[in-house]
Amino acid sequence: MTCKSSAYVTLNQAEGVFARLLDHAREHDVVLEQTGPKDFKIVVGSGFIAIGTDGLGLILNVSAESVSILYFLKEAAALHLAEYNAEVAEALHWEDESTRPLNLKAPPSFHELSVVSVSEPMDGLIRLRLSGTDDLSGLAGPGIHVKLMLPINPERTPVWPQASRNGLTKWPKGADELHVRYYTIKFIDLTAGVLDIDIVRHDGGLIADWAVAAKPGAKIGLLGPGGGETPDKAKRVLLCGDKTALPALARMLEELPDNVAGDVVAEAADLDCLTHYLPSTHLTLHVLPEDRFRSDVEQYSESLTVNKKPDFAWFAGEHQNAQSMRRFFKSDLGLSKGQQYAITYWRDGGPLEAN
Ligand SMILES: Cc1cc2nc3c(=O)[nH]c(=O)nc-3n(C[C@H](O)[C@H](O)[C@H](O)COP(=O)(O)OP(=O)(O)OC[C@H]3O[C@@H](n4cnc5c(N)ncnc54)[C@H](O)[C@@H]3O)c2cc1C
Known part of the structure; x- marks a missing residue:
């Protein structure tokens, strides 16, 4: 469409x-x-x-x-x-250009969802299974990323965002202000009407803390999906990401054609954990544990690509890493726009707002 x-x-x-x-x-x-x-x-x-x-x-x-x-x-x-x-x-x-009148109340891609269950598919990753009462078919894509939102003040009944004709979402202000962050849909089953979002457990995060404590029935707002990068026409790929990027990595691997070769460098406790989390893949999996990922990912990726240059490279994770990986992709690997993406998923010591 x-x-x-x-x-x-x-x-x-x-x-x-x-x-x-x-x-x-x-x-x-x-x-x-x-x-x-x-x-x-x-x-x-x-x-x-x-x-x-x-x-x-x-x-x-x-x-x-x-x-x-x-x-x-x-x-x-x-x-x-x-x-x-x-x-x-x-x-x-x-x-x-549509016969459907613009719904000026909620953005067309907004859903209020409820927690169905909470699990931990990997150490440090909380899986929220969510469902909603409205039509969720738009969440199957295109696009894999969504904005999750909660009231900054947990005592408030949520006031959700509204659409307007100028395209600018009207976000509630003052006491009803929302905390909005990007996440990735890891899995969706439209028949069962559920989707999974995997949330990294970390200190001081409003959404991370909420996910850790969430009970069935708890409500969260979602806007999306959009975004997601695909290695169109690539023959050899290098895909790297920390734990926040694992859901996106999993979604990319699901879509990767069989004739694409390459490497995945990901943050996980060990290879077993990573293999269990990701869909089966013919790419070679490399694991960097939590205490080494940020310091070593660039050098590790360099060593993998000395004799095997990818024609598509992707990184998602902390901001400083994203900046240095972008330089590496462009300068050392010689990749241009559309062939390389190095994306900040979070920023050490500060927020990365999504509204
Ligand atoms: C396109 C996109 C897709 C994303 N998909 C996912 C996903 O599927 N799963 C996921 O877990 N995250 C994902 N993220 C990252 C997520 O949006 C951020 O980690 C976000 O800041 C978490 O929100 P919060 O409310 O928990 O913490 P915030 O209130 O944003 O941050 C509070 C503090 O925690 C720190 N912080 C934030 N994230 C981390 C972290 N991962 N580790 C350590 N410290 C952190 C911040 O520096 C800040 O000081 C994605 C980001 C983008 C841009």
């Missing part, structure tokens, strides 16, 4: 804003296509955000594989525009 939406916004100095948006896109690690002197496209999976100008305003077109990803892309476009002119972003009015 292709979902489309467009917006036009009148602007003073539209060409100047257009040029700044183009520069901004060039600075980011995005797949950018300059489609003409006055339009460009940011390609996201099989969708895109296209931005153009007619000199009097900006023309925005967004296309995505699902309603959920369309929502993410419209919001991303509106947020970038808001960086230049908040008033103009507020005034945006998206027209969806």
Whole structure:
């Protein structure tokens, strides 16, 4: 299914804003296509955000594989525009190419879910099995990542986010403010109406602490899914991640064609644990334990790739690691945009907010 939406916004100095948006896109690690002197496209999976100008305003077109990803892309476009002119972003009015009227109450991809059960598939990883009362079919993808949210004040009855015509999600403020973080759907069974999210146990995390204490029936908000990287056309891959990345690694391995070779470098206590957690794979699994992963992952990956250069490399984990792995992927492995992703999943000593 292709979902489309467009917006036009009148602007003073539209060409100047257009040029700044183009520069901004060039600075980011995005797949950018300059489609003409006055339009460009940011390609996201099989969708895109296209931005153009007619000199009097900006023309925005967004296309995505699902309603959920369309929502993410419209919001991303509106947020970038808001960086230049908040008033103009507020005034945006998206027209969806769909017969379905926009539901302006909840974002189309929002679900309130309840905990069905809690287990520990690996030391330090809490598995929440969740279910909901509404239609969960959109959660099967495309996209594997979601935003989980809880009230910052656990005493409050949750007030969930609302959608608006300009694409910017209205988040509750003040006493009802939400704590929002990205997670990955590890498993979904639409027939049974359940999904699993595996949450790393760590000190001082609102969601991590909540997961550790969660009892059946406890409620959590979810927005998504979106995102997830696939090694299109790769013959040899290098996939690395700490514990937060294990669910995403598992999902990538499930989709990997049989003719792709390569290595997985992951944080786990031992090879048995990792083999048990991940789907069966013909890639070679390498384990770095918790006390070595962050210090050794780059060097370990270098040693694996001296004679066997991958044509796709992926890392997810702590911010400093992500930065050094990105340098390694680009400079040492010579991989370009779309061939390499080094993604910050969390930041040591600080939050990585998702709203
Ligand atoms: C696309 C994406 C997908 C993700 N998927 C998953 C997933 O499937 N499972 C998962 O567990 N995480 C996943 N993460 C990471 C998760 O969003 C962060 O770890 C998040 O900060 C946890 O939220 P929290 O409320 O528990 O802690 P926060 O309130 O965000 O953080 C509190 C403190 O804990 C520290 N902290 C945060 N995460 C960790 C950690 N992992 N280890 C040690 N200290 C930490 C922070 O530095 C901060 O000081 C993903 C992140 C992204 C961007």
